[in-house]
Amino acid sequence: MRISSLLTAIGLALLLSPPPTYADVSNLDLPDFGDSAGSIISPQMEQRIGEAFMRSVRKNATIYDDPEVEAYIQSLGYRLVSNSDDTSQSYTFFVVKDEMINAFAAPGGIIGINSGVIINARTESELAGVVAHEIAHITQRHLARMFEVQQNMSMPMLASMIGSILLTIINPAAGQAALTAVAGAQAQYGINFTRANEQEADRIGMKILARSDFDPGGMAGFFERLQRSSRYYKGNAPEFLRTHPLTSNRIAEARARAEEYPPIVPDETESFELIRMKILANSGKNAREAVSRLKEILDDAENKQIIPARYGYAVALTNARQFDKAQQQIDILLQHDDEKPAFLLAAAxxxxxxxxxGEALAIYERMQQLYPDYRPLVLARADTLLDAGQPAEARGVLRQYGRSNPTDHQYYELLSQAESQAGNKIEGDIAQAEYLYLIGDTSLAIERLKHTQRQPGINYYQQQRIDARLNQYQEELELRRELQI
Structure with a gap:
């Protein structure tokens, strides 16, 4: 786990105390949840911090907004969480568009996985091992415990550290340098403290891995390959190795611990390889390069790897607008399985x-019968309806989904377009403000709602909704200003 993620809990919790006076941390009136860390920063506070942190990440980092990638990593994450010792915490799993190998956890159950981890994992058990390790950091409350250890740090130093958190996610080397510059010996103490956390996260993470019917050796296997490959980086090792230090003893312990579990046949899903190939198809300098790369993978693929490789190749061909060739590959995929969501979405x-x-919407209609309320389908269908000049239909699809499912920034982005194009400008503005808020542009969201308040035709119900959201946005803005994120 990266140092900045641990230090997030330190600075953010302190900065939540009411300004302008900075009360000593021992005076914070927080509930005791049965451990010393719980008396310093409560799970509720961590959740609030995490939500604000996630919005800042969306504003400053490049997140994989592909609904299928998001659906997969959330499914994998919650499969692991359901087999942890603490299932009360809510989580947000997401993929950072960065081929560097890294992963991190932040307050409030925020877990980010770089696309480089997915690309370089040879099995789903290896990827699951990395995710389980980060889950263990959260279930063991390492974030809050680090805060307890570092509670005597000065406010200016803490504020400086917060400013480098997002930088560390976007530019790990620069962020780490910033942390070192402001933290000095305190940061070194934090590094020493996290070594024990890393060992505990390995142990607990492996338990989660085994309970979830993944290969417990996946974690050690991924670590071993990373350590071997680091010899070729000539001083520029993967960020994962710098923030999750690997030693021969640590890897040996992980391998020995994995061997204590009874042999199992891991329950790995085909979705892992499909998502891995999709990410590869969307990687590289340009679409043509991706086509060449996926063609090589397909030509070299064996047995069970052929179908995922063909799928990735079809995605790459579509990106490169080589439509005839893409259709040939998709036809083969649908002959293999004409109900696979990934294949149907690619065809549409x-x-x-x-x-x-018309052809695309017909495919979506068929999918709706098979997979109602599947988020990637809902968003793709609404987007196509908008492109087809059918905003009222798009609005209907989105509103129906939103009545019984969690909504997010992509949902509100499409809803804003649908409402506006259907002639409901005020509802479109309200949805756009929600979209801006969720991607971290809180100031713009406030401006949008204040502008909407002055529009003719606004009704009482809309005014009440706007007032409520403005209050929440203002609180969020003040919180982020205090946190310097």
Whole structure:
């Protein structure tokens, strides 16, 4: 786990105390949850911090907003969480678009996985091992415990550290240098403290891995390959190795611990390879390079790898607008499985990219019967309806989904377009403000709602909703200013 993620809890919790006076941390009136860390920063406070932190990450880092990638990493994450010792914490799992190998945890159950981890994992058990390790950091409350250890740090130093948190996610080397510059000996103490955390996260993470029917050796296997490959980095090792220090003893302990579990046949999903290939198809300098890369993978693929490689190749061909070749690959995929969500979405997207909206929507209609309320389908269908000039239909699809499912920034982005294009400008503005807020542009969200308040035709119900949201946005803005994020 990266140092900055641990230090987030330190500075953010202190900065939540009411300004302008900075009360001593021992005077914070927080509930005791049965351990010393719980008396310093409560789970509720961590959740609030995490939500604000996530919005800042969305504003400053490049997140994989592909609904299928998001659905997969959330599914994998919650499969692991359901087998942890603490299932009360809510989590947000997301993928950072960065081929550097790294992962991190932050307050409030925020877990980020770089796309480089998915690309370089050879099995789903290896990826699950990394995610389980980060989950263990949260279930063991390492964030809050680090705060307890560092509670005597000065406020200016803490504020400086907070400013480098997001920088560390976006530019790990620069962020780490910033932390070192402001923290000095305190940061070194934090490094020493986290070594024990890393060992505990390995142990607890492996237990979660085994309970979830993954190969317990996946964690050690990933660590071993990382250590071997680091010899070729010539001083520029993967960020994971710098923030999750690997030693021969640590890897040996992980391997020995894995061997204590009874042999199992891991329950790995085909979705892992499909998502891995999709990420590869969307990586590289340009679409043509991705096509070449995926063609090589397909040509070299064996047995069970052929279908995922073909799928990645089809995605790359679509990106490169080589539609005829993409159709050939998708036809083969659908002959293999004509109900696979990934294949159907790829087929519909191929039609939509050629402006064959009727054909695309027909595929979505069939999918709706098979997978109602599947988020990637809902968003893709609404987007295609908008492109086809059917905003009222898009609005209906989104509103129906939103009545019984969690909503997010992509949902509100599409809803804003649908409402506006359907002639409901005020509702469109309200949805746009929600979108801006969720991606971290809180100031713009406030401006949008204040502008909307002055529009003719606004009704009482809309005014009450706007007033409530403005109050929440203002509180969020003040919180982020205090946190310097």
């Amino acid at each position: 997207r191929l039609q939509a990219e050629q402006q064959n909206y």
